[in-house]
Amino acid sequence: MTATLTATRTPSASTRTFTRPSLARLTGVELRKMADTRAGLWLMVITALVSVAVVVIQLFAAHPADQTFKNLFQSTMFPTAILLPVLGILSVTSEWSQRTALTTFALTPQRQRIAGAKVLAAVVLGVLAVLPGLVFAAIGNAIAGGMDSAAGSWSFSAMLLGYAVLFSVINVLFGIGFGMLFMNSAVAIVLYFVVPTVWSLLTGLISGLKSTSEWLDLSVTSTPLFDDAALSGGEWAKLAASVGLWVLLPTVLGLTRLLRREVS
Template identity: 50%
Template sequence: MSTTAHTELIRGAAEGGPADSAGPRERFTAPSLARLTKVELRKAADTRAGRWLLISAVLIAAVVAVARALSGDVADRTFAGSLELTMLPLGILLPVIGILLVTSEWSQRTALTTFSLVPHRDRVAGSKILAALVLGLAAAVISVAMAAVGNIVGIVATEADGSWSMSASTLGQALLGQELNLLMGVGFGLLLMSPALAIVVFFALPTVFTILGSMISSLEKTFEWIDPNSAFDPLTDGSMHGDDWAKLLVCSLLWVGLPLAAGLWRLMRREVK
Protein backbone atom coordinates (compact mmCIF):
# COMPACT_ATOMS: atom_id res chain seq x y z
CA MET A 1 0.00 0.00 0.00
CA SER A 2 1.25 3.45 -0.79
CA THR A 3 0.15 7.02 -0.22
CA THR A 4 -0.09 9.43 -3.12
CA ALA A 5 2.26 12.36 -2.64
CA HIS A 6 1.65 15.61 -4.46
CA THR A 7 4.42 18.25 -4.54
CA GLU A 8 3.24 21.84 -4.32
CA LEU A 9 5.67 24.76 -4.79
CA ILE A 10 5.29 27.68 -2.37
CA ARG A 11 5.33 30.73 -4.56
CA GLY A 12 6.03 34.35 -3.60
CA ALA A 13 3.58 37.15 -3.14
CA ALA A 14 1.28 37.98 -6.01
CA GLU A 15 3.06 41.22 -6.95
CA GLY A 16 6.68 40.10 -6.95
CA GLY A 17 6.98 39.63 -3.21
CA PRO A 18 9.80 37.53 -1.79
CA ALA A 19 9.54 33.82 -2.41
CA ASP A 20 9.15 31.50 0.52
CA SER A 21 12.58 30.12 1.27
CA ALA A 22 11.07 26.87 2.50
CA GLY A 23 11.18 25.45 -1.05
CA PRO A 24 8.95 22.59 -2.21
CA ARG A 25 6.52 21.13 0.28
CA GLU A 26 4.88 17.70 0.02
CA ARG A 27 1.21 17.28 0.71
CA PHE A 28 0.05 13.72 1.36
CA THR A 29 -3.48 12.63 0.48
CA ALA A 30 -5.02 9.35 1.51
CA PRO A 31 -5.62 6.75 -1.22
CA SER A 32 -9.23 6.30 -2.27
CA LEU A 33 -11.33 3.40 -1.03
CA ALA A 34 -11.49 2.05 -4.58
CA ARG A 35 -7.70 2.01 -4.80
CA LEU A 36 -7.38 0.28 -1.43
CA THR A 37 -9.94 -2.31 -2.52
CA LYS A 38 -7.96 -2.95 -5.70
CA VAL A 39 -4.82 -3.46 -3.61
CA GLU A 40 -6.63 -5.93 -1.34
CA LEU A 41 -7.89 -7.89 -4.35
CA ARG A 42 -4.33 -8.12 -5.66
CA LYS A 43 -3.11 -9.26 -2.24
CA ALA A 44 -5.71 -12.05 -2.22
CA ALA A 45 -3.93 -13.64 -5.20
CA ASP A 46 -0.37 -12.58 -4.36
CA THR A 47 0.29 -15.23 -1.72
CA ARG A 48 0.84 -18.84 -2.72
CA ALA A 49 -2.00 -20.02 -0.49
CA GLY A 50 -4.48 -17.48 -1.85
CA ARG A 51 -3.50 -18.10 -5.46
CA TRP A 52 -3.88 -21.87 -5.21
CA LEU A 53 -7.14 -21.60 -3.32
CA LEU A 54 -8.58 -19.49 -6.14
CA ILE A 55 -7.26 -21.84 -8.81
CA SER A 56 -8.51 -24.89 -6.92
CA ALA A 57 -11.97 -23.39 -6.49
CA VAL A 58 -12.31 -22.77 -10.25
CA LEU A 59 -10.98 -26.22 -11.19
CA ILE A 60 -13.22 -28.02 -8.70
CA ALA A 61 -16.26 -26.07 -9.93
CA ALA A 62 -15.44 -27.10 -13.51
CA VAL A 63 -15.02 -30.78 -12.57
CA VAL A 64 -18.25 -30.78 -10.56
CA ALA A 65 -20.18 -29.19 -13.45
CA VAL A 66 -18.96 -31.77 -15.98
CA ALA A 67 -19.52 -34.65 -13.54
CA ARG A 68 -23.07 -33.46 -12.95
CA ALA A 69 -23.67 -33.31 -16.70
CA LEU A 70 -22.51 -36.89 -17.26
CA SER A 71 -23.99 -38.65 -14.24
CA GLY A 72 -27.07 -38.78 -12.07
CA ASP A 73 -30.72 -38.64 -13.02
CA VAL A 74 -31.19 -37.40 -16.59
CA ALA A 75 -34.06 -35.13 -15.53
CA ASP A 76 -31.82 -33.38 -13.01
CA ARG A 77 -29.07 -32.56 -15.52
CA THR A 78 -30.11 -28.96 -15.99
CA PHE A 79 -28.49 -25.55 -15.74
CA ALA A 80 -30.08 -24.96 -12.33
CA GLY A 81 -28.89 -28.34 -11.06
CA SER A 82 -25.35 -27.71 -12.27
CA LEU A 83 -25.27 -24.24 -10.74
CA GLU A 84 -26.36 -25.56 -7.35
CA LEU A 85 -23.41 -27.96 -7.32
CA THR A 86 -20.79 -25.60 -8.75
CA MET A 87 -21.47 -23.08 -6.01
CA LEU A 88 -20.77 -25.62 -3.25
CA PRO A 89 -16.95 -25.83 -3.59
CA LEU A 90 -16.71 -22.08 -4.06
CA GLY A 91 -18.87 -21.58 -0.98
CA ILE A 92 -16.43 -23.70 1.03
CA LEU A 93 -13.14 -22.26 -0.24
CA LEU A 94 -14.03 -18.58 -0.61
CA PRO A 95 -14.56 -17.94 3.14
CA VAL A 96 -11.03 -19.29 3.68
CA ILE A 97 -9.74 -16.67 1.22
CA GLY A 98 -11.76 -14.05 3.10
CA ILE A 99 -10.16 -15.13 6.36
CA LEU A 100 -6.66 -14.94 4.85
CA LEU A 101 -7.52 -11.52 3.43
CA VAL A 102 -8.18 -9.97 6.84
CA THR A 103 -5.56 -11.88 8.84
CA SER A 104 -2.61 -11.43 6.47
CA GLU A 105 -1.37 -8.26 8.19
CA TRP A 106 -1.03 -10.13 11.48
CA SER A 107 0.21 -13.50 10.22
CA GLN A 108 2.83 -11.94 7.92
CA ARG A 109 3.70 -9.14 10.36
CA THR A 110 2.95 -6.36 7.88
CA ALA A 111 0.37 -4.58 10.07
CA LEU A 112 2.84 -1.87 11.09
CA THR A 113 3.59 -1.05 7.44
CA THR A 114 -0.07 -1.13 6.39
CA PHE A 115 -1.38 1.07 9.20
CA SER A 116 1.56 3.47 8.91
CA LEU A 117 0.76 4.10 5.25
CA VAL A 118 -3.01 4.21 5.90
CA PRO A 119 -3.51 5.29 9.54
CA HIS A 120 -7.30 5.12 9.31
CA ARG A 121 -7.93 1.48 10.15
CA ASP A 122 -11.61 1.73 9.28
CA ARG A 123 -10.64 2.47 5.66
CA VAL A 124 -8.38 -0.58 5.54
CA ALA A 125 -11.10 -2.78 7.05
CA GLY A 126 -13.70 -1.35 4.67
CA SER A 127 -11.51 -2.07 1.66
CA LYS A 128 -11.01 -5.67 2.81
CA ILE A 129 -14.76 -6.18 3.21
CA LEU A 130 -15.42 -4.66 -0.22
CA ALA A 131 -12.72 -6.85 -1.75
CA ALA A 132 -14.37 -9.91 -0.20
CA LEU A 133 -17.75 -8.91 -1.68
CA VAL A 134 -16.16 -8.46 -5.11
CA LEU A 135 -14.59 -11.92 -4.82
CA GLY A 136 -18.01 -13.34 -3.95
CA LEU A 137 -19.56 -11.71 -7.01
CA ALA A 138 -16.72 -13.00 -9.21
CA ALA A 139 -17.23 -16.49 -7.78
CA ALA A 140 -20.93 -16.33 -8.67
CA VAL A 141 -20.05 -15.36 -12.25
CA ILE A 142 -17.59 -18.27 -12.45
CA SER A 143 -20.23 -20.64 -11.07
CA VAL A 144 -22.71 -19.53 -13.72
CA ALA A 145 -20.09 -19.96 -16.46
CA MET A 146 -19.08 -23.45 -15.26
CA ALA A 147 -22.72 -24.49 -14.91
CA ALA A 148 -23.40 -23.32 -18.47
CA VAL A 149 -20.42 -25.33 -19.77
CA GLY A 150 -21.57 -28.39 -17.85
CA ASN A 151 -25.10 -28.06 -19.19
CA ILE A 152 -23.81 -27.84 -22.77
CA VAL A 153 -21.66 -30.94 -22.23
CA GLY A 154 -24.70 -32.78 -20.89
CA ILE A 155 -26.85 -31.80 -23.88
CA VAL A 156 -24.20 -32.79 -26.42
CA ALA A 157 -22.82 -35.95 -24.81
CA THR A 158 -25.92 -37.43 -23.17
CA GLU A 159 -29.70 -37.37 -23.28
CA ALA A 160 -29.82 -34.84 -20.48
CA ASP A 161 -32.84 -32.60 -20.05
CA GLY A 162 -30.58 -29.57 -20.60
CA SER A 163 -33.15 -27.03 -19.45
CA TRP A 164 -31.85 -23.47 -19.11
CA SER A 165 -34.82 -22.37 -17.04
CA MET A 166 -33.88 -20.53 -13.86
CA SER A 167 -35.63 -17.65 -12.12
CA ALA A 168 -33.88 -14.43 -11.18
CA SER A 169 -35.03 -15.02 -7.60
CA THR A 170 -33.20 -18.37 -7.43
CA LEU A 171 -30.02 -16.84 -8.82
CA GLY A 172 -30.27 -13.90 -6.42
CA GLN A 173 -30.71 -16.21 -3.43
CA ALA A 174 -27.65 -18.23 -4.46
CA LEU A 175 -25.58 -15.04 -4.73
CA LEU A 176 -26.84 -13.81 -1.35
CA GLY A 177 -25.86 -17.11 0.26
CA GLN A 178 -22.40 -16.88 -1.29
CA GLU A 179 -21.85 -13.35 -0.01
CA LEU A 180 -23.16 -14.08 3.50
CA ASN A 181 -20.91 -17.12 3.81
CA LEU A 182 -17.92 -15.07 2.66
CA LEU A 183 -18.70 -12.22 5.07
CA MET A 184 -19.02 -14.75 7.87
CA GLY A 185 -15.45 -15.87 7.16
CA VAL A 186 -14.27 -12.25 7.10
CA GLY A 187 -15.98 -11.64 10.44
CA PHE A 188 -14.26 -14.61 12.10
CA GLY A 189 -10.94 -13.50 10.61
CA LEU A 190 -11.30 -9.96 11.97
CA LEU A 191 -12.38 -11.22 15.37
CA LEU A 192 -9.69 -13.88 15.89
CA MET A 193 -6.88 -12.31 13.78
CA SER A 194 -5.23 -15.71 13.36
CA PRO A 195 -5.72 -17.58 10.06
CA ALA A 196 -5.42 -21.09 11.50
CA LEU A 197 -7.70 -20.42 14.48
CA ALA A 198 -10.27 -18.54 12.39
CA ILE A 199 -10.46 -21.33 9.78
CA VAL A 200 -10.92 -24.02 12.43
CA VAL A 201 -13.59 -22.05 14.31
CA PHE A 202 -15.38 -21.08 11.08
CA PHE A 203 -15.90 -24.73 10.09
CA ALA A 204 -16.17 -26.33 13.54
CA LEU A 205 -18.56 -24.01 15.39
CA PRO A 206 -21.50 -24.15 12.92
CA THR A 207 -21.04 -27.93 12.68
CA VAL A 208 -21.31 -28.20 16.46
CA PHE A 209 -24.55 -26.20 16.39
CA THR A 210 -25.98 -28.47 13.69
CA ILE A 211 -25.08 -31.62 15.65
CA LEU A 212 -26.54 -30.25 18.89
CA GLY A 213 -29.72 -29.26 17.09
CA SER A 214 -30.17 -32.78 15.73
CA MET A 215 -29.33 -34.48 19.04
CA ILE A 216 -31.48 -32.39 21.39
CA SER A 217 -35.00 -32.77 20.05
CA SER A 218 -36.49 -30.35 22.58
CA LEU A 219 -34.31 -27.55 21.18
CA GLU A 220 -34.79 -28.39 17.51
CA LYS A 221 -37.11 -25.45 16.85
CA THR A 222 -34.79 -23.06 18.69
CA PHE A 223 -31.73 -24.19 16.75
CA GLU A 224 -33.54 -23.49 13.48
CA TRP A 225 -33.17 -19.81 14.38
CA ILE A 226 -29.51 -19.90 15.43
CA ASP A 227 -27.98 -22.66 13.28
CA PRO A 228 -26.36 -21.03 10.20
CA ASN A 229 -26.33 -24.26 8.18
CA SER A 230 -30.10 -24.74 8.38
CA ALA A 231 -30.73 -21.02 7.77
CA PHE A 232 -28.36 -20.63 4.81
CA ASP A 233 -29.03 -23.97 3.07
CA PRO A 234 -32.34 -22.95 1.40
CA LEU A 235 -30.49 -20.13 -0.35
CA THR A 236 -28.39 -22.58 -2.37
CA ASP A 237 -31.39 -24.01 -4.23
CA GLY A 238 -33.60 -20.91 -4.09
CA SER A 239 -36.23 -22.53 -1.86
CA MET A 240 -36.58 -19.71 0.67
CA HIS A 241 -40.16 -19.14 1.78
CA GLY A 242 -42.25 -18.01 4.76
CA ASP A 243 -40.31 -17.63 8.00
CA ASP A 244 -37.09 -18.82 6.31
CA TRP A 245 -36.29 -15.15 5.71
CA ALA A 246 -36.76 -14.30 9.39
CA LYS A 247 -34.49 -17.19 10.39
CA LEU A 248 -31.92 -16.02 7.85
CA LEU A 249 -32.01 -12.51 9.29
CA VAL A 250 -31.49 -13.73 12.86
CA CYS A 251 -28.64 -16.06 11.88
CA SER A 252 -27.04 -13.34 9.74
CA LEU A 253 -27.03 -10.97 12.70
CA LEU A 254 -25.56 -13.64 15.00
CA TRP A 255 -23.00 -15.22 12.66
CA VAL A 256 -22.14 -12.35 10.30
CA GLY A 257 -23.05 -9.04 11.91
CA LEU A 258 -21.83 -9.81 15.44
CA PRO A 259 -18.38 -11.19 14.46
CA LEU A 260 -17.87 -8.30 12.02
CA ALA A 261 -18.79 -5.68 14.63
CA ALA A 262 -16.67 -7.30 17.35
CA GLY A 263 -13.79 -7.80 14.92
CA LEU A 264 -13.85 -4.16 13.80
CA TRP A 265 -13.95 -3.04 17.44
CA ARG A 266 -10.92 -5.19 18.21
CA LEU A 267 -9.08 -3.99 15.10
CA MET A 268 -9.50 -0.35 16.09
CA ARG A 269 -8.01 -0.96 19.54
CA ARG A 270 -5.34 -3.58 18.95
CA GLU A 271 -1.78 -2.42 19.43
CA VAL A 272 0.28 -2.67 16.25
CA LYS A 273 3.80 -4.07 16.75
Protein backbone atom coordinates in the same frame (compact mmCIF):
# COMPACT_ATOMS: atom_id res chain seq x y z
CA MET B 1 28.39 44.14 -13.03
CA THR B 2 26.11 42.54 -10.58
CA ALA B 3 24.18 39.36 -11.00
CA THR B 4 20.88 38.73 -9.34
CA LEU B 5 20.36 35.17 -8.25
CA THR B 6 16.86 33.91 -7.66
CA ALA B 7 16.66 30.92 -5.36
CA THR B 8 13.96 28.41 -6.01
CA ARG B 9 12.64 26.96 -2.82
CA THR B 10 11.11 23.56 -2.72
CA PRO B 11 8.12 23.06 -0.46
CA SER B 12 9.09 21.70 2.91
CA ALA B 13 7.61 18.52 4.23
CA SER B 14 5.38 20.53 6.53
CA THR B 15 3.81 22.46 3.64
CA ARG B 16 3.13 19.47 1.37
CA THR B 17 -0.42 18.25 1.08
CA PHE B 18 -1.23 14.59 1.01
CA THR B 19 -4.51 13.13 -0.17
CA ARG B 20 -5.58 9.91 1.43
CA PRO B 21 -6.53 7.03 -0.88
CA SER B 22 -10.21 6.65 -1.64
CA LEU B 23 -12.20 3.74 -0.30
CA ALA B 24 -12.55 2.40 -3.84
CA ARG B 25 -8.77 2.36 -4.24
CA LEU B 26 -8.31 0.64 -0.87
CA THR B 27 -10.89 -1.95 -1.88
CA GLY B 28 -8.98 -2.60 -5.11
CA VAL B 29 -5.77 -3.02 -3.13
CA GLU B 30 -7.43 -5.51 -0.78
CA LEU B 31 -8.79 -7.48 -3.74
CA ARG B 32 -5.33 -7.64 -5.28
CA LYS B 33 -3.82 -8.74 -1.98
CA MET B 34 -6.22 -11.68 -1.87
CA ALA B 35 -4.72 -13.10 -5.06
CA ASP B 36 -1.13 -11.89 -4.67
CA THR B 37 -0.19 -14.47 -2.06
CA ARG B 38 0.57 -18.05 -2.99
CA ALA B 39 -2.05 -19.34 -0.56
CA GLY B 40 -4.75 -17.06 -1.95
CA LEU B 41 -3.95 -17.88 -5.57
CA TRP B 42 -3.94 -21.63 -5.01
CA LEU B 43 -7.13 -21.44 -2.98
CA MET B 44 -8.88 -19.79 -5.93
CA VAL B 45 -7.47 -22.40 -8.32
CA ILE B 46 -8.55 -25.28 -6.08
CA THR B 47 -12.04 -23.77 -5.72
CA ALA B 48 -12.37 -23.59 -9.51
CA LEU B 49 -11.07 -27.15 -9.97
CA VAL B 50 -13.48 -28.53 -7.36
CA SER B 51 -16.37 -26.74 -9.08
CA VAL B 52 -15.37 -28.31 -12.39
CA ALA B 53 -15.12 -31.73 -10.72
CA VAL B 54 -18.62 -31.33 -9.27
CA VAL B 55 -20.04 -30.57 -12.72
CA VAL B 56 -18.22 -33.57 -14.26
CA ILE B 57 -19.53 -35.88 -11.53
CA GLN B 58 -23.05 -34.61 -12.16
CA LEU B 59 -22.69 -35.42 -15.87
CA PHE B 60 -21.77 -39.02 -15.17
CA ALA B 61 -23.73 -39.79 -12.01
CA ALA B 62 -26.91 -37.71 -12.03
CA HIS B 63 -30.13 -38.70 -13.77
CA PRO B 64 -30.47 -36.96 -17.17
CA ALA B 65 -33.59 -35.13 -16.00
CA ASP B 66 -31.51 -33.60 -13.17
CA GLN B 67 -28.74 -32.47 -15.49
CA THR B 68 -30.01 -28.94 -15.93
CA PHE B 69 -28.30 -25.56 -15.96
CA LYS B 70 -29.91 -24.67 -12.64
CA ASN B 71 -28.85 -27.86 -10.86
CA LEU B 72 -25.32 -27.77 -12.26
CA PHE B 73 -24.89 -24.13 -11.26
CA GLN B 74 -26.24 -24.66 -7.76
CA SER B 75 -23.87 -27.61 -7.25
CA THR B 76 -20.89 -25.35 -7.99
CA MET B 77 -21.93 -22.97 -5.21
CA PHE B 78 -21.19 -25.45 -2.41
CA PRO B 79 -17.38 -25.68 -2.90
CA THR B 80 -17.35 -21.92 -3.38
CA ALA B 81 -19.25 -21.40 -0.13
CA ILE B 82 -16.89 -23.73 1.76
CA LEU B 83 -13.50 -22.62 0.42
CA LEU B 84 -13.77 -18.91 -0.40
CA PRO B 85 -14.47 -17.87 3.23
CA VAL B 86 -10.97 -19.20 3.99
CA LEU B 87 -9.68 -16.58 1.56
CA GLY B 88 -11.63 -13.98 3.52
CA ILE B 89 -10.01 -15.20 6.73
CA LEU B 90 -6.52 -15.04 5.23
CA SER B 91 -7.09 -11.53 3.90
CA VAL B 92 -7.40 -10.34 7.51
CA THR B 93 -5.10 -12.67 9.44
CA SER B 94 -2.20 -12.40 6.97
CA GLU B 95 -1.76 -8.77 8.05
CA TRP B 96 -0.61 -10.11 11.42
CA SER B 97 0.97 -13.46 10.53
CA GLN B 98 3.09 -11.89 7.75
CA ARG B 99 3.63 -8.67 9.70
CA THR B 100 2.23 -6.42 6.99
CA ALA B 101 -0.12 -4.66 9.41
CA LEU B 102 2.60 -2.15 10.32
CA THR B 103 2.93 -1.05 6.68
CA THR B 104 -0.81 -1.16 6.03
CA PHE B 105 -1.77 0.96 9.01
CA ALA B 106 1.20 3.31 8.57
CA LEU B 107 0.05 4.17 5.05
CA THR B 108 -3.60 4.37 6.14
CA PRO B 109 -3.78 5.08 9.88
CA GLN B 110 -7.58 5.04 9.93
CA ARG B 111 -8.02 1.34 10.66
CA GLN B 112 -11.76 1.46 10.18
CA ARG B 113 -11.18 2.42 6.53
CA ILE B 114 -8.97 -0.63 6.03
CA ALA B 115 -11.59 -2.81 7.70
CA GLY B 116 -14.29 -1.30 5.49
CA ALA B 117 -12.17 -1.93 2.39
CA LYS B 118 -11.70 -5.57 3.39
CA VAL B 119 -15.45 -5.99 3.85
CA LEU B 120 -16.17 -4.36 0.49
CA ALA B 121 -13.50 -6.52 -1.16
CA ALA B 122 -15.19 -9.59 0.33
CA VAL B 123 -18.53 -8.47 -1.13
CA VAL B 124 -16.96 -7.97 -4.57
CA LEU B 125 -15.26 -11.37 -4.30
CA GLY B 126 -18.55 -13.00 -3.37
CA VAL B 127 -20.23 -11.50 -6.44
CA LEU B 128 -17.39 -12.42 -8.80
CA ALA B 129 -17.22 -15.96 -7.40
CA VAL B 130 -20.60 -16.69 -8.98
CA LEU B 131 -19.30 -16.09 -12.52
CA PRO B 132 -17.07 -19.20 -12.86
CA GLY B 133 -19.97 -21.35 -11.66
CA LEU B 134 -22.18 -19.92 -14.38
CA VAL B 135 -19.55 -20.67 -17.01
CA PHE B 136 -18.86 -24.22 -15.79
CA ALA B 137 -22.58 -24.97 -15.49
CA ALA B 138 -23.28 -23.64 -18.99
CA ILE B 139 -20.53 -25.80 -20.50
CA GLY B 140 -21.70 -28.84 -18.54
CA ASN B 141 -25.31 -28.26 -19.51
CA ALA B 142 -24.42 -27.99 -23.19
CA ILE B 143 -22.53 -31.28 -22.96
CA ALA B 144 -25.41 -32.93 -21.07
CA GLY B 145 -27.91 -31.81 -23.71
CA GLY B 146 -25.73 -33.30 -26.41
CA MET B 147 -25.43 -36.61 -24.57
CA ASP B 148 -29.14 -37.06 -23.77
CA SER B 149 -32.22 -35.27 -25.05
CA ALA B 150 -33.82 -35.50 -21.58
CA ALA B 151 -31.05 -33.32 -20.14
CA GLY B 152 -29.85 -29.82 -20.87
CA SER B 153 -32.73 -27.61 -19.68
CA TRP B 154 -31.71 -23.93 -19.60
CA SER B 155 -34.55 -22.84 -17.33
CA PHE B 156 -33.15 -20.30 -14.89
CA SER B 157 -34.51 -17.21 -13.17
CA ALA B 158 -32.93 -13.92 -12.18
CA MET B 159 -34.22 -14.50 -8.66
CA LEU B 160 -32.13 -17.67 -8.30
CA LEU B 161 -29.08 -15.79 -9.53
CA GLY B 162 -29.68 -13.07 -6.96
CA TYR B 163 -30.06 -15.64 -4.21
CA ALA B 164 -26.83 -17.34 -5.32
CA VAL B 165 -24.97 -14.03 -5.15
CA LEU B 166 -26.40 -13.36 -1.68
CA PHE B 167 -25.40 -16.85 -0.53
CA SER B 168 -21.86 -16.37 -1.81
CA VAL B 169 -21.46 -12.92 -0.24
CA ILE B 170 -22.75 -14.10 3.14
CA ASN B 171 -20.24 -16.93 3.26
CA VAL B 172 -17.26 -14.76 2.33
CA LEU B 173 -18.27 -12.20 4.96
CA PHE B 174 -18.51 -15.11 7.39
CA GLY B 175 -14.78 -15.65 6.81
CA ILE B 176 -13.98 -11.95 7.17
CA GLY B 177 -15.75 -11.85 10.52
CA PHE B 178 -13.87 -14.86 11.89
CA GLY B 179 -10.59 -13.44 10.60
CA MET B 180 -11.14 -10.12 12.36
CA LEU B 181 -12.23 -11.81 15.55
CA PHE B 182 -9.32 -14.22 15.98
CA MET B 183 -6.54 -12.57 13.88
CA ASN B 184 -4.70 -15.88 13.63
CA SER B 185 -4.91 -17.93 10.44
CA ALA B 186 -4.75 -21.41 11.98
CA VAL B 187 -7.17 -20.66 14.81
CA ALA B 188 -9.68 -18.83 12.63
CA ILE B 189 -9.70 -21.51 9.89
CA VAL B 190 -10.06 -24.39 12.33
CA LEU B 191 -12.86 -22.69 14.25
CA TYR B 192 -14.57 -21.68 11.01
CA PHE B 193 -14.92 -25.35 10.10
CA VAL B 194 -15.40 -26.80 13.58
CA VAL B 195 -17.79 -24.45 15.38
CA PRO B 196 -20.64 -24.40 12.80
CA THR B 197 -20.28 -28.16 12.31
CA VAL B 198 -20.50 -28.86 16.04
CA TRP B 199 -23.46 -26.49 16.32
CA SER B 200 -25.28 -28.27 13.49
CA LEU B 201 -24.61 -31.67 15.09
CA LEU B 202 -25.88 -30.52 18.48
CA THR B 203 -29.06 -29.03 17.07
CA GLY B 204 -29.64 -32.20 15.08
CA LEU B 205 -29.09 -34.56 18.03
CA ILE B 206 -30.79 -32.55 20.78
CA SER B 207 -34.50 -32.21 20.13
CA GLY B 208 -34.76 -29.17 22.40
CA LEU B 209 -32.41 -27.23 20.11
CA LYS B 210 -34.25 -28.05 16.89
CA SER B 211 -36.39 -24.92 17.02
CA THR B 212 -33.26 -22.89 17.77
CA SER B 213 -31.51 -24.25 14.68
CA GLU B 214 -34.34 -22.98 12.52
CA TRP B 215 -33.27 -19.48 13.52
CA LEU B 216 -29.56 -19.67 14.33
CA ASP B 217 -28.14 -22.41 12.09
CA LEU B 218 -26.87 -20.67 8.95
CA SER B 219 -26.80 -23.91 6.97
CA VAL B 220 -30.53 -24.34 7.70
CA THR B 221 -31.66 -20.75 7.22
CA SER B 222 -29.77 -20.38 3.92
CA THR B 223 -31.33 -23.52 2.39
CA PRO B 224 -34.40 -21.64 1.04
CA LEU B 225 -32.01 -19.62 -1.14
CA PHE B 226 -31.76 -22.69 -3.36
CA ASP B 227 -35.53 -23.06 -3.82
CA ASP B 228 -37.17 -21.75 -6.96
CA ALA B 229 -39.53 -19.57 -4.94
CA ALA B 230 -39.44 -16.19 -3.25
CA LEU B 231 -38.55 -16.27 0.43
CA SER B 232 -41.33 -15.53 2.87
CA GLY B 233 -41.09 -12.91 5.57
CA GLY B 234 -40.41 -15.60 8.17
CA GLU B 235 -37.61 -17.10 6.09
CA TRP B 236 -35.98 -13.70 5.66
CA ALA B 237 -36.23 -13.12 9.41
CA LYS B 238 -34.56 -16.47 10.17
CA LEU B 239 -31.81 -15.80 7.66
CA ALA B 240 -31.22 -12.36 9.18
CA ALA B 241 -31.03 -13.83 12.68
CA SER B 242 -28.43 -16.44 11.70
CA VAL B 243 -26.41 -13.89 9.71
CA GLY B 244 -26.47 -11.63 12.75
CA LEU B 245 -25.02 -14.41 14.91
CA TRP B 246 -22.42 -15.87 12.53
CA VAL B 247 -21.46 -12.85 10.42
CA LEU B 248 -22.40 -9.54 12.04
CA LEU B 249 -21.49 -10.36 15.65
CA PRO B 250 -17.96 -11.71 14.89
CA THR B 251 -17.35 -8.76 12.56
CA VAL B 252 -18.36 -6.17 15.16
CA LEU B 253 -16.31 -7.84 17.90
CA GLY B 254 -13.41 -8.31 15.52
CA LEU B 255 -13.54 -4.68 14.41
CA THR B 256 -13.44 -3.58 18.04
CA ARG B 257 -10.39 -5.74 18.59
CA LEU B 258 -8.77 -4.51 15.38
CA LEU B 259 -9.13 -0.87 16.39
CA ARG B 260 -7.56 -1.51 19.79
CA ARG B 261 -4.81 -3.99 18.99
CA GLU B 262 -1.25 -2.70 19.15
CA VAL B 263 0.62 -2.98 15.86
CA SER B 264 4.13 -4.36 16.14
